[in-house]
Amino acid sequence: MIVCAWSLFEFLQFMRMSATSDTQKKTNNGGGKTLTVRVDENLCIGAASCMVVAGDFFLLNDDGKAEVVENGKMKGYEYTLSNLTDAQIENILQGAKSCPTKAIFIHDEKGNQLYP
Numbered sequence: 001m002i003v004c005a006w007s008l009f010e011f012l013q014f015m016r017m018s019a020t021s022d023t024q025k026k027t028n029n030g031g032g033k034t035l036t037v038r039v040d041e042n043l044c045i046g047a048a049s050c051m052v053v054a055g056d057f058f059l060l061n062d063d064g065k066a067e068v069v070e071n072g073k074m075k076g077y078e079y080t081l082s083n084l085t086d087a088q089i090e091n092i093l094q095g096a097k098s099c100p101t102k103a104i105f106i107h108d109e110k111g112n113q114l115y116p
């Protein structure tokens with residue numbers, strides 16, 4: 001059981017490192033894009049895969065639920081992130097897509113739902 005838990009931990013760390021390096025490989029193109037990110041706290045089961053994949057934008061709070069993060073600060077279950085690069089947007093979408101319960105909802109600045 002401990003081995004399985006450790007393997008899962010290592011796998012999640014690997015996923016995060018891969019996502020981070022992908023993000024870092026892409027150059028910052030100046031950003032300027034805006035996304036509204038909402039975590040449905042009723043759907044969130046605290047699986048933390050969003051945090052592993054996109055740790056700059058999701059962290060678990062004291063209730064074990066994911067909150068949106070900006071510049072290392074937790075901003076609550078819904079927050080509008082601005083001045084995002086394409087690489088950051090891709091990372092946020094990867095984080096949302098990693099959620100096993102599809103608890104993360106992403107809208108662009110025009111209100112179009114990008115995910116799920």
Ligand code: SF4
Pocket residue numbers: 039043044045046047048049050051058065066098099100101102103104
């Ligand atoms: S991946 Fe989904 S269920 Fe897991 S912490 Fe993030 S929002 Fe919650």
